[in-house]
Amino acid sequence: MxxxxxxxxxxxxxxxxxxxxxxxxxxxxxxxxxxxxxxxxxxxxxxxxxxxxxxxxxxxxxxxxxxxxxxxxxxxxxxxxxxxxxxxxxxxxxxxxxxxxxxxxxxxxxxxxxxxxxxxxxxxxxxxxxxxxxxxxxxxxxxxxxxxxxxxxxxxxxxxxxxxxxxxxxxxxxxxxxxxxxxxxxxxxxxxxxxxxxxxxxxxxxxxxxxxxxxxxxxxxxxxxxxPEVTTEKVKLSRTMKSLVKNKPLISILSASLILLVCTMLSSAVNTYLFKDYFGNTGALSIVGLVQIAATFLAIPLAKPLVARFGKKEIASMGMLIASLSYFIIFLMPAPSVTQFILMSGLGMFGMGFMSIVTWAFVTDVIDYHEFLSGMREDATVYALYSMARKIGQAIAGGIGGFAIAAVGYNSAIEKQTDATLHGIFSLGTLVPALIYLAVFLILVFFYPLNKQRTNQLAADLSARRNAQ
Incomplete structure (x- = not known):
């Protein structure tokens, strides 16, 4: 302590x-x-x-x-x-x-x-x-x-x-x-x-x-x-890191956030090729952007009452399951139209929206858990670690995006891509998000320990500890 x-x-x-x-x-x-x-x-x-x-x-x-x-x-x-x-x-x-x-x-x-x-x-x-x-x-x-x-x-x-x-x-x-x-x-x-x-x-x-x-x-x-300009007792970084490594909620949410960010940035890059080459309709990019943002907006007024009743972990994990199933359905369609893709991806973004809305609340709970484990309130350290993980996720996403487009055989010098390349682009835009969203769902359900009951208990324990000091 x-x-x-x-x-x-x-x-x-x-x-x-x-x-x-x-x-x-x-x-x-x-x-x-x-x-x-x-x-x-x-x-x-x-x-x-x-x-x-x-x-x-x-x-x-x-x-x-x-x-x-x-x-x-x-x-x-x-x-x-x-x-x-x-x-x-x-x-x-x-x-x-x-x-x-x-x-x-x-x-x-x-x-x-x-x-x-x-x-x-x-x-x-x-x-x-x-x-x-x-x-x-x-x-x-x-x-x-x-x-x-x-x-x-x-x-x-x-x-x-x-x-x-x-x-x-x-x-x-x-x-x-x-x-x-x-x-x-x-x-x-x-x-x-x-x-x-x-x-x-x-x-x-x-x-x-x-x-x-x-x-x-x-x-x-x-x-x-x-x-206030005060002199504080220095806390050794090694001590902080030992506590962070033991922080299971932190490790879980870092893992989920990292791979989710990879998926978000990968999809942003791949979708341009998906609509340009697979659907042959870049104009529909505007529509899919509108539908997906609107779907996320729909989740905002629902998030607070649902979280209050069921909990952040519960709502976020259910949202990720909805997102995963939506993209699996698109991938399994024999020849989905632009309209079908837009509607189903909009449903996926509606589910994804709940995770996006409560992400920063997850980080707050993780900071509280760090204080509970170590007795140290180190908001900046935990936030900095979370920010660094996001940047690493962006780095991986940027690299994977380029490699993935190249791996499926994309050639900017030709007018029409091969059927194998088009199928590869379609898989990158549908199957890959489905698998990543499923992985985030599994992390939240089986590895992130702070459900509604434990989160409320954590807040009560910290409040009692602070009042006793």
Whole structure:
């Protein structure tokens, strides 16, 4: 157990600014932050691979290597930038908000540069351009996303208000997904082929909107909690890691989140090829994006009452089972139409939505369990580990996406792909998600131990321990 001095300091409340109470401005401002983040994040995850293969003529396998290297670099960039910000003193306007404003313009400019196509340049130039601009963009993304994600803990200290912020953040991401998923394909594709000029135009338009969102996040949100400058007893990293390794809920949710993120990013990349080559209808990408986002929105009002009655683990696992069965059904159809795919994938996203909504609540429970095991309240350490796992998942997804497209025989130089390649693309877009969603379901059911009863008991035990100190 931690020493009394350490425990007392962990439980110490931080000073709170009372000049403007928490309200809709903070919620909407926080929504705008993730809206700005995801305009480019979703744009790149949806269209950058096909832009590289069809415009820059980089092989899918090489693109996979680029994505793998970049995401692994980003995982460490997140940790380094988080440590840098933690060592800076708070300014009169806050500790995190200034960095969002300072770094948003370089981030957006680097994002636009990824989609610059200069006629007459060699393949080697385009390959170097892709590596440099994509890695720079990913690094600058950390400089905005880390302070944005950290800011929620200093906007309010009320747990219910923090949950509200998480919900609004999710809605911001979903709105960005809706805009990119519906409008993006209409802009960037001409006659079923991606257009370099239109892709560059889309990057500029979404970049300007992202800048406006970041400014809105900076203006509307307010940091109220000021961390006290106190000297704490140092906790050895080895001790923390030993406790984390014993944290079965943490290991379970990290595993589930990692493979789920792999599936999400893989599907984003593969779906473009699925509709472009298998269905021959890129226009339907807008419809599937709209249906899937709408299905997730339907889960939002249902999540809270269902979780209150049955529990987070129970609702999330049932949602993953629904998602898995939906994609298995599509795969087993002899010749599914675009409409059938859209409807069944929408049902899958409805089930998947419950997992997405309660993910951050799972992480909160995991932090509580870490405190229960070790006596140490180390929110930042656990969150940093979770963030790193997500980046590793993105790295794996980026690599697998490129390798998988290459493995099924995709050739950007030919007008029509072979039947074997088309079947491979279809399997990547249906069977693979079905298997991954089933794996997440099994992890939640058989390995994640915090069901509703144990979660409530954990909260009661921690409350009793804190009151006794």
């Amino acid at each position: 931690a020493s009394p001095a350490l425990n007392n300091e962990m439980m110490q409340h931080t000073p709170v600014s009372k000049d403007r109470p928490f309200g809709w401005r903070d919620k909407f401002g926080y929504l705008l932050g993730d809206l700005g983040n995801d305009f480019f994040f979703i744009l790149t995850s949806s269209f950058l691979m096909v832009f590289y293969t069809d415009i820059f003529h980089i092989s899918a396998a090489t693109v996979g290597i680029l994505f793998l290297i970049a995401r692994l670099w980003d995982a460490f960039a997140d940790m380094a930038w988080g440590r840098f910000i933690d060592t800076r003193k708070a300014t009169p306007i806050g500790k995190f908000r200034p960095w969002i404003l300072r770094m948003s313009l370089p981030l957006v400019v680097s994002g636009v540069l990824m989609f610059v196509s200069i006629p007459g340049m060699s393949d080697g130039f385009y390959l170097a351009w892709a590596f440099v601009t994509y890695i720079v963009w990913g690094t600058l993304y950390s400089t905005v996303n880390i302070p944005y994600g950290s800011m929620a803990s200093v906007i309010t200290e009320d747990p219910v208000e923090r949950t509200t912020l998480s919900t609004w953040r999710t809605m911001g991401a979903m709105l960005a997904g809706l805009v990119i998923g519906v409008i993006g394909p209409m802009i960037v594709f001409v006659d079923n082929k991606i257009s370099a000029d239109r892709m560059f135009m889309a990057a500029i338009v979404f970049g300007v909107i992202a800048i406006c969102c970041y400014i809105g996040c900076y203006k509307l949100s307010k940091e109220r909690i000021i961390a």
